[in-house]
Amino acid sequence: MTRARRKPMVAPKLFSEIDRYDEANSARLGLICIQERIPSGYTRWDREYNLDGRDARLTCISPGEYGGVPHGLDGDFATLLNVLYLEQGSPESGEVHTTAYQLIQRAGFPDSGQYYQSLQESLDRLKGATYTASESWRDHRQKRWTTVKFNIIEQIDSDTEGGTAFGVGTTLKIRLARPVVQSLRERYVKPLDLTFVMSLKRSLTRSLYRMLDAHRYDPANPQEPAAALRLPLLQWARECKLVEEVPARVRRNLESAHAELIDRGYLKSVTYEGRRAETIIVYEFGDLPATAPAPEPMIEVVPDSPVTEALRRRGVAHPVARRLVADFGENHVTVRLETFEAMIAAGYKARNPSALLVDVIKDQEGKYAALGTSALPAAVAPHARISKVVGDEDVDALSATLDTEFRALPPAEQAARAVTSVRMFIGKELREGHYRSLLRAVQAGDVDALELQREATRAAAELRLPEFAEGLRRAYSEP
Structure with a gap:
């Protein structure tokens, strides 16, 4: 019988100490719904933005047989694939060579059949879901917003021990989306405290952390995190791709994740201003030195x-x-x-x-x-x-x-x-x-x-x- 792995209790690193990175477009746009569970019919979302005074749009359409739009643990595995791609030298092919066991271990999950099944389902959703980012994908080299259409995973080649189910001996060759590969090769990245995010107990908390951390950086110049964020609550619900957008329910759905991030020292406080549809959520971060501006990232x-x-x-x-x-x-x-x-x-x-x-x-x-x-x-x-x-x-x-x-x-x-x-x-x-x-x-x-x-x-x-x-x-x- 496999015992559950206990999540280590680690504090967030100082900005200058972070040594891992994630692709900045994917992180900022929030391609993965942060909810741990979604209705079976949640197979599409469509969000509109305003970037630099121009209209922008982001759409996700996912086949129903894959369990709806990417959500929950899918964000953990998508992030790890970007990290592994960078660690393997950012090959032009966009391919990541790994095993199911390595992905499970790096994500901090138990070596059990349940998580191998979750991994397989996540990879299927990441391959099956089609995203269209209209005037909202940053071309780092040209310093402009562009339109791209892609699947986070373009191709999955797997060798299993028998049958089709993933297991400890499954080898994987995964080709990432071309726009993601281009951003990573052009070093359009943001710092990622991988040890801290993987130490968080709930998928919801890890997903919210990634969303918050991405929004702390200026997309045109991702160099230094903000000390606080003020966001319209309903806009934040849409960016997190929540199914429901009733203000009271949004607050309730995020409450446990807020509590864990405050307890772990990443957030100093979460407060609300205004009422109902006019509510503003205010995040104050607790991971910056009290003295001075945080040092810029090493890169x-x-x-x-x-x-x-x-x-x-x-x-x-x-x-x-x-x-x-x-x-x-x-x-x-x-x-x-x-x-x-x-x-x-x-x-x-x-x-x-x-x-x-x-x-x-x-x-x-x-x-x-x-x-x-x-x-x-x-x-x-x-x-x-x-x-x-x-x-x-x-x-x-x-x-x-x-x-x-x-x-x-x-x-x-x-x-x-x-x-x-x-x-x-x-x-x-x-x-x-x-x-x-x-x-x-x-x-x-x-x-x-x-x-x-x-x-x-x-x-x-x-x-x-x-x-x-x-x-x-x-x-x-x-x-």
């Missing part, structure tokens, strides 16, 4: 170092580049960048160079750094200098710890992660049938998951991925 204020600029020139998203330099230091990143350049110069054909570069920099398992120079072509000799930066003993200790953590995962998740790693490196070199056969072999115990993952990363570092792919093709024919 806007701290000047980019030459190393950060070098990463950006190679396609790494701005927030990811800065985070890598902050986490690992310029020396480490420089050496790993040289390693990456040497691999490319030696003839390695990366399907997704920016994603490979991020992986080379973040590698702590020894899949690049721990290999001795004798195992590598001469062109990849800069790997040898990694041990001088990190230290051989540290690399061995890190590898041992990560191996132990990997072995502690459920066998189905080990299999899913190993096959996902192979897919990340060789992609379309294998057909889907090959991947299914390989996954079955790992699940049956014929192939060790950790050894398969190691072999894939060794093949990448030794510039022999074509040979590695050919070996898998011969061994695991399509069914």
Whole structure:
């Protein structure tokens, strides 16, 4: 029996400490209804706005068989997909490679059949719902409002252990909407306190937090959060996509979420001014320092170092580049960048160079750094200098710890992660049938998951991925 995971009680971070980001258009527009449950007939909403003195409109239409418009937990999973996309280097393809287990774990939910079913239903709704943003989608590069029509998820490829239901071993390849991908690649993002939002107990509170936090930023210049917001109550109900807009019911429906956000220190107070349809809701935030204006976010204020600029020139998203330099230091990143350049110069054909570069920099398992120079072509000799930066003993200790953590995962998740790693490196070199056969072999115990993952990363570092792919093709024919 799976025990429910207890949500950690964490305080909101100071603005300057936030190190995750979400796509700013999706967050500001509130694409997901914040209600945990909706009537089965709630399959469409239509909202009108005024942006910079011009009329704007946002519409959502969702097929009834998917359970109505996106709502509740859908917002948690949609946010996580944006975060994972940035963490994976913002590939041009717009694809996110993950597993059902990883999404459940990152969202802070129990490893249970109920949440795998909820995840599957959420992804179906995010793919099925069609949004039209008329003169309300910000083109960050051109500094103007545009019209776009999209589904949050364009395509879902999944491999399950049997049948169609998601489970611990389900692997996922999800392609995000082109407008969302473009915004993320152009770094039109807002800070996201992911640890705090995922620590909140109720889906309603998490959804309201995301809406409030998005409205604190100027959409044309998302640099600093407001200390307070004054919003017409009925307008706020419409922006939250609530089913009912009777003022007394709106107040009652939001009451529990307000109480949790005040208790956790994100809100200082929630007050109401006026009566009935003229009611104004006033939010005062409690997460800003009492002294002074909050510092601007790292992605806007701290000047980019030459190393950060070098990463950006190679396609790494701005927030990811800065985070890598902050986490690992310029020396480490420089050496790993040289390693990456040497691999490319030696003839390695990366399907997704920016994603490979991020992986080379973040590698702590020894899949690049721990290999001795004798195992590598001469062109990849800069790997040898990694041990001088990190230290051989540290690399061995890190590898041992990560191996132990990997072995502690459920066998189905080990299999899913190993096959996902192979897919990340060789992609379309294998057909889907090959991947299914390989996954079955790992699940049956014929192939060790950790050894398969190691072999894939060794093949990448030794510039022999074509040979590695050919070996898998011969061994695991399509069914």
